[in-house]
Amino acid sequence: MTFNARRLNKEDLDLPCQELAIYLLGKVLVRKLEDDTILKGRIVETESYLGGEDKASHSFNGRRTSSNEPMYMPVGTCYVYFTYGMYHCFNISSRESGAAVLLRALEPFQGVEIMEKFRSNRNKSKQAVRKKIKTSKLCDGPSKLCISFDITKENSNKIDLTDPENDSLWLEDDPDHPDWDRKEMKIVKSARIGINRAEEWNSKPLRFYVLNNESVSKRDKMAEMMIENDENVE
DNA sequence: CGTCTGATTGTCT
DNA sequence: GACAATCAGACGG
Known part of the structure; x- marks a missing residue:
């Protein structure tokens, strides 16, 4: 049950990379499957990947290949990247x-049973040993959210999220959802995750996540302390 | 809670 | 041929 959901358009998303990463926190990713099932999750963690100087970005130094082409396409285009062989x-x-902007974590709230199915189907461990995944942990990582939402390079790469003709994947503003109070949202800024090369870019605060949200993939205690201190000053 | 390791394959050099 | 914007499971405190 949702209220006043509004689909985001080009103008909403027309922001510089870091601003977009922050803007997306609290927004909702919506997926409509072939059988019309709707999956929804609130975005709670993002990362910015800039071009040019950003060594960690696939578009570093203007690098342009058939694979990273969507990074050069208009605002709101999906770039799905296949990594670690799986x-x-x-x-x-x-x-x-x-x-x-990389989506790193979602807080799922609609179609949870389907997500559980997608996640456990991927697990190769024995059914008997298989543990039930906590709802808040269904999408707490960049690849886990893709598995839960059945997002692959084949079905979602280069899709325009703002194209009204596209009814398989889009973004919504959902300010009136009953169990989500935007005013409570505090944003933590920290270093990106899983970047090995890129030296000095490792430390730059290009990861953004919602403080105290259970679905965040990895917490940064130091960065969170900075926020607490800021509160005390006010 | 934290740290470490094996899995697995498309992509680029 | 080496690497990768990760994950699940194992093990230690």
């Missing part, structure tokens, strides 16, 4: 050409 990562291109 996982996908889901990005949304930003205003600047060659920059995109």
Whole structure:
């Protein structure tokens, strides 16, 4: 049951990479499957990947291949990247050409049973040993959210999230959802996760997540302390 | 809670 | 041929 959900358009998303990453926190990713099932999750963790100087970005130094092409496409284009031989990562291109926002975690609230099915079907461990995944942990990582939402390079790469003709994947503003109070949302800024090369870019605060949200993939205690201190000052 | 390791394959050099 | 924007499971405190 949701209220006043509004689909986000080009103008909403037309922001520089880092601003878009922050803007997306609290927004809702919606997926409509072939059988019309609707999956929804609130975005609670994002990362910015800039172009040019950003060594951790696939578009570093203007690098342009058939694979990273969506990073150079208009705002709101999906860039799905296949990695580690078995996982996908889901990005949304930003205003600047060659920059995109990686979605790292969602708080699922609709279609949870389907997500559980997608997740456990991937697990190769024996059924008997298989543990039930906590709802808040269904999408607490960039590849886990792709598995839960059945997002692959094949079915979602280069899709325009703002195209009204596209009814399989889009974003919504959902300010009046009963169990979500936007005013309570505090944003933590920390270093990105899983970046090995890229030296000095490792430390830059290009990851953004909602403080105290159970679905965040990895907490940064130091960064969270900074926020607590800021509160005391006010 | 934290740290470590094996799995697995498309993509680029 | 080496690497990768990860994950699940194992093990230690």
